[in-house]
Amino acid sequence: GGEPLRQVRKHLQIVFQDPFSALDPRRRAGDQIREPLELLDIGTRSERDERVRCLLAEVGLPPEAAELFPHQFSGGQRQRLCIARALAPEPELIVCDEAVSALDVAIQAQILNLLKKLQRERGLTYIFISHDLGVIQQFCDEIAVMYLGKIAEQAPASTLFTAPRHPYTWSLVSAAVPPGSLRDELKARYLVKGEPPSPVDPPPGCRFAERCPFAVDRCRREQPHLDGTGPEHFVACHRKEELGIPDLTPEAA
Ligand code: SF4
Incomplete structure (x- = not known):
């Protein structure tokens, strides 16, 4: 724990295979995106609220999504939510650990396109862990x-x-x-x-x-x-x- 780990967290975030278990079922989506900002002490209260709104839009979720609980989202939307939360502290590196493996093929393509768009816009680096060679071939450099x-x-x-x-x-x-x-x-x-x-x-x-x-x-x-x-x-x-x-x-x- 302590300061070094906090610094690493700011620069590196992880998106897991199973967004359902990665999210807290009892907390609203907006609060879960805000959480890393609070933990890392980033921004004032109103700046954090604004950041949550922007992040939802960036991952293709409507502003109302902030008030919903994880079970009210589809699998693909939950993964979008996890991506928004990972982006919140503006990391340079995101580890995607089998992040699309649990999704069906059409939703996989949408999430991969989203990750590519975010990479272009934010200059992100991904470490993409996967067993799916087809996905790796399209996605990785x-x-x-x-x-x-x-x-x-x-x-x-x-x-x-x-x-x-x-x-x-x-x-x-x-x-x-x-x-x-x-x-x-x-x-x-x-x-x-x-x-x-x-x-x-x-x-x-x-x-x-x-x-x-x-x-x-x-x-x-x-x-x-x-x-x-x-x-x-x-x-x-x-x-x-x-x-x-x-x-x-x-x-x-
Ligand atoms: S040939 Fe190469 S890959 Fe195969 S067992 Fe030997 S060292 Fe390993």
Whole structure:
């Protein structure tokens, strides 16, 4: 607690997957947006009221929304409310933790558009955590692929999808192409099955070794480092040079 944490809160805010549990069911929407301003001692009372009105408008909610309780909103509107609250202290960075995963596709698109608009207008940076490769591809500029808590590969979005270098990324990209569009033998080669081992007791070498179709003895003994393989492109794999880059582009119909 204390001052350092307060300072971090001002610059960094988090939007969670489940807006319902992130909001207090007994407090009105306006009060919940105002809360971070009170905690951080920002503005006078009337300035805070004005800020709440502006924030509601910015996220596409009417001024009357301030008087409503969370259960009176739809799922998408509740996420808008959480975004308004996150914006209240004017952070530079917002962590979106699976922030659109619980929403259906049409509402997801609306929330993603809202996040993009806010980014343009406010110069925000997002750390966008998601399991949905399609959403990541449309939304992110720079991607870090994580496996069991470690970065397997990191690159600008365009590079990651056209020239992935890590076997785990190959598996994700193969899994994401529409069925029937990738040559079957290629897909069988790169798609890995099964579940990751427990993150509590990770394997000693490469964390992906148990499931990697390309694992050799060294992989099970030695942890690979995240090394640069090109401009802004980093890969943690012992065999990255010899394995090269597979052609994962979907086959034309
Ligand atoms: S280090 Fe070995 S096990 Fe890990 S991804 Fe590379 S080839 Fe696969």
